[in-house]
Amino acid sequence: MKLWRWLVRLYPEEFRLEYGRYVLEDLHERSREERSPRFYVEAAGDVVSTAWKEHCRIMIRDFVHSFRRMLSHPGTALIAILSLALGIGANTTMFSIIYASMWRPLPYPDANRRVVVFQVQTNAPYNYAMGGATSSDFMDWREQSKTLDQWHLFTGGNPTTSVASGVAERIFTQAVTPGIMEALGIRPLLGRLPQPGEEDDRPAVISEEYWKRSFGADPSVLGRRYGSNNESNIIVGVLPSGVEIFNDPGRVDAWTAISLNPGSNWVQRRIPWLLASARLKPGVTIEQAQSEMSAIAARLEKAHPATNKNRGVKLATFRDARNGQMGYLLYPLFGAVGFVLLIACANVANLLLARASARRREISVRAAIGATRRRLIREFLMDGAVLALPGVLLGIGIAYGGLQLFRAIVPQGFPGVALVQLNVPVLIFTAAVGAAASVAAAFFPALQGTRVELTEALKESGRGSGSLIRQFLRSSLVAAEIALALILLVGTGLLINSTIRLAGLERGFDARNVTVVELDLAGTRYMTNAPKREIDMRYVEPAVGQFIEHALRALRALPGIEHAAFAGRVPLGPNRGPYVGVRIAMGQENADELRNAAFNSITPGYFETLRIPVKLGRAISERDTQSSPWVAVVNEAFVREFFPNGNALGQVVSLNLGPEDRQREIVGVVGNAKQSNPRSPVQPEVFASHFQQPREIPGNFQGQRFRSSLIFRISGSAAPSRAALEKIIHAFDKDVPIVEIRSLEEHARLRNAGVTLVMSLLGVFSGIALLLAIIGIYGLMSHAVTDRVHEIGIRSSLGASRGQILWLIGGYGCKLAVAGITAGSIGALLASRALEAMLFGVKPGDPVTMAATALILLAVSAAACALPAMRAARVDPATALRRE
């Protein structure tokens, strides 16, 4: 019977050799006698279950043996376990970060079929990528698309001022089209969800956190109005905590309704600032939907040339749209921890190889008396598992600490940071990594240690360091460790190098001693909604001018204030400036073409505060008032873009700031100030006085006027306290909240926080890698000295000098280091390209960084060899020879 033969093979070899034949014979005999199907089932089940038990028994026995062997060399075992724990801990840390921010399943039904539809500018000029979609285009898409359903619009999280709980507080709101919550499977904790059709009644739902924080979890919150005078919403429900609509859970306090009804302020085709989401119909691929949507976009371009010229459409899955640029930050780090683990495995492999050579006689004897190679290999693999198990447990502890460190240095708003934790998927990953590491570490030792040339091994007196292959293997492993450590160190070096360059960058303004106070006037009496034209319009109330004048006067009266100003945008700081269409009035070839420039509404004193030099003409001054001729100041990038011949002064431009805007004469040219991203070129920017603005402005410019930054420069002394600033602001208007106070240098640090994060983590990882590589090379050298103590004794008794003995060991180590560094340099040339997007001012294969890193590594390797080499030089020939 083939079945029985096959089943008996399930037993472990050890059992099979002893009893397999009898089990098989008895099975045959019994099946001849009984012939009942019940017997077959029972006997087969019996074989399977007892075979499984035998395997378990042998595993446990081998584990216990390995464990005892480990205890007999506690020092080696401890080093191996710590190495693995560091490697596994680093991997677990990175995996939990990447899992939470990028890979975790999104909590929506059909999450994989949900897409975000972006509008893109097909002729893509400098740096003007459209964010999302316009509501009018959205309605056309929804009507025309046959491949997508469940269309919804939503915004990001926007700060607003709410007085619902009795005090003015800053909350984050997100506007969504009613129905999106049902589509995403969100259920209210209390009350109900806003329904389609009631948008104009302004229904809103609030988060559980906000409900508890500001309303004391009072159920009578339903029906209460929240918001400020011009945007008051009625609370109809409370959502449970953890709701995320494209934002991180916990980021949004309240959700309001987007109305697409005729006459709604939301409806417009100009500014694509909303986000559109839809679901692929069953069986539709994203490519099919993309080509359909592109065709629809082309039709809309023909139908609405004024707004939709060069406006295309791009689909991205929810996951891709969310992850955005996270990958370029996190994947290099994931690669880095992979290297750390490889180094740890190489270390452990080396220790196991060393132990294998010590056990050669025992292994040979056991092989001679009948232990199969398979059994010996299994024992070696078990040695790996015995080290990996505590390594995994300790690694989880290290990861716990690593995540604390991560939370401490992670930049604000890093996606998924609240969800970073050691959860089940992370632990499964850790277990898998531990298993892989234990096999990886024990694989070579198992193959090498069990290859027994009987006569040779038994003949040798147990002193020999083993075959040349083993020697070569151990040396290669250490060289590989050095190579991997070098790659990580080069990566860290490049990021440090580019951070230093970034700090010394000539930005075109002076960020030192400048403080930025962010104010929110939007929820106050300074802004009212204007009658809607083709897009949403706002009235700027004249009182805003008085507020600004008062605040500046009071601030300048404080001691130590050198300059102060209001601005719509500040380089490096909060950047709310929408782009403004600029039309050159006359005399230019392309006079009628509307081109974009960054717009900045400022008060006199702005350039002085930031120390931006005026290159030509004059700055905005106190004499530029509502009634004097309106003027503009532009930066040099503007001149280069709009007036290639260089003559901008006296030119007249008009900006599309609504129908009341007037033509402005360019009266000054200022130097370029680098904005947030130092890697991209400076954009054209046009400055206009806060006091020369139309009363009625397009809604998307409201941030410029109402979310103003108050900036000031102090002369050496300490900046005024928050309380002093609040006193000044609230002396004129107690309803204006101060959103944030930060120095401009702090803003600069925040801007670079992503790269700083990568640099810090990569620094930690390469430090671990270096430490492990040192342990590796030190261990190998020490072992070499012990192995060759006899040879050293002979050499020195034959007259070798101490220097020669020193070089015998030290030179061997240095050769290894050089080999490792050479291989690592080639690896670093290739691997450092992964960091390219983060680098500033240095190229991936920067020779200076590479050379410096190589030298450091060489010095460290030499130091690690020094101790064993000196021990070798001190060997007393008489003692060494007597040891035989």
Added chain:
Amino acid sequence: MDHPSLSPAAFQILVALAEGPRHGYAIMKEVADATSGEVRLNPGTLYTTIRKLVEDDLIRETAPPAREADSDERRRYYALTPLGRRVAKAEFERLRGMVQRAAVKLLSKPIP
């Protein structure tokens, strides 16, 4: 040596060997006959238990009894060790005690 975990199969094997050495298949038959087919050891259980009993020195391999009629040279014979006999007895006492207690409680009279 304490044997708290003598499995039912192990006990049956020890009992089957009480009268003299037997090979595996004979143990299986002996157990089935003695319990009127109620306890059936399958080969997997039989030999893994034998392996354990040998390891614990409760039984040992022995030469096939030369004169016996059904002596089979190809098979491996097992015999109780003195320790195996003591353990089997102890297990018997334990089981008997248990049965007696159950008899008193359930039937209100001791089993003779």
